[in-house]
Amino acid sequence: MKVLSITTATDHLSVALTDGEQIIAEKNELGMHNHAERLDPLIDELLKQNQLTLQEIDRFAVAQGPGSYTGLRISITTAKMFASILNKPLVGVSTLKALAQGVTSNREILISELDARNLNFFAGVYLKEDGQLKQLLADGHYNLSKLLDKVAQLELDYPIVFVGSDIANYKSEIEAFFSPSQYRQAAAEENILHATNIGKLAVDEIAQDPDLFLPRYLRRTQAEMDWHRKTGKDFASDSEYVEEV
Numbered sequence: 001m002k003v004l005s006i007t008t009a010t011d012h013l014s015v016a017l018t019d020g021e022q023i024i025a026e027k028n029e030l031g032m033h034n035h036a037e038r039l040d041p042l043i044d045e046l047l048k049q050n051q052l053t054l055q056e057i058d059r060f061a062v063a064q065g066p067g068s069y070t071g072l073r074i075s076i077t078t079a080k081m082f083a084s085i086l087n088k089p090l091v092g093v094s095t096l097k098a099l100a101q102g103v104t105s106n107r108e109i110l111i112s113e114l115d116a117r118n119l120n121f122f123a124g125v126y127l128k129e130d131g132q133l134k135q136l137l138a139d140g141h142y143n144l145s146k147l148l149d150k151v152a153q154l155e156l157d158y159p160i161v162f163v164g165s166d167i168a169n170y171k172s173e174i175e176a177f178f179s180p181s182q183y184r185q186a187a188a189e190e191n192i193l194h195a196t197n198i199g200k201l202a203v204d205e206i207a208q209d210p211d212l213f214l215p216r217y218l219r220r221t222q223a224e225m226d227w228h229r230k231t232g233k234d235f236a237s238d239s240e241y242v243e244e245v
Contacts, residue, residue: 004057004082005199006043008035008075009067009095010114012192015042017050018199025050026196035074043078054082061202063193064092065216066114066122066139072215080210089207093198094216096124096139099164101197102190103128109136109158111151115165119144119173122218125151127158141219144170148177161186 002024005016013032017024027046029038047053062079065072076092083090096112103110106128113123121144125137137150151160160178163186167174174183185191 001058001203002052002056003059003061003091003199003202004043004047004054005061005093005195005202006039006075006079007063007067007095007098007193007195007198008039008071009063009065010071010193011068013038013042014193014195015039015046016195016199017046017052018196020203021200023196023199026194028192028194030192035071039074039078054086057082057086057088059089059091059202059207061091061093061198061205063095063098063198064213065095066141066218067095069215069217072217076213076215080213084210090210090213091202091205091207092213092216093201093205094124094139095193096122096164097126097133097135098197098201099191099193100124100126100128100133101201102192102194103161103163103186104190105161106130107158109151109154109156109160111147111160111162113147113162113164113167116141116219119170121147121165123147125154127156139216139218144173145176148174152177159183163190166191 003018007014011031013029013035016026025046027042060079060083062075079090100110100112110126110128111123113121116122121142123142124139127134127136136154160183167185
């Protein structure tokens with residue numbers, strides 16, 4: 001099954017072609033902020049260099065969130081368009097799960113996280129054993145202390161690995177719960193969101209209707225908060241997504 005995977009959820013742009021566990025090719029641009037301009041050309045380069053067309057792709061996969069609101073919209077809109085026009089399956093993969101997938105160690109608790117500022121993080125907690133991920137704490141938007149407390153309550157005797165954002169500035173907060181010997185930051189390359197890991201996870205995920213596919217922001221947008229304050233109305237059931245009109 002040939003999968004074209006893309007992510008613009010972070011400042012790292014990544015596109016990849018995979019076939020099951022086989023990595024066909026991956027292209028990356030680090031620290032870029034012009035995803036809208038570079039995504040389509042990078043996909044075109046990837047396909048041409050591997051002598052493939054979009055019609056030959058069996059499944060499209062994209063990081064569904066969390067991440068940059070604007071970044072998520074760019075890649076998700078592109079993936080939805082491809083899947084809808086070509087009538088191919090579309091799969092969304094958790095950004096945090098894809099980060100955890102990239103950690104090569106075994107039998108460690110993986111705190112997959114993206115810094116959301118002000119001591120808040122988008123995070124999910126996973127246990128990786130024999131290459132398989134088991135989710136221990138659902139992806140969410142957590143205050144750092146509450147996140148660490150939830151991990152401590154798991155009472156699992158495994159080393160802890162933070163993967164994603166650099167946690168060096170939060171040493172005092174972390175060491176209120178765990179000693180320095182109990183945790184570490186993932187290796188540099190492992191903190192990068194790679195599209196190949198999205199592609200590998202996408203094989204076992206259930207495809208979604210492209211027309212109903214929504215980002216998973218995990219936190220209400222500023223537009224929602226402003227609307228709520230202005231109108232006093234309750235948030236709708238689908239309030240994790242704000243449609244631009």
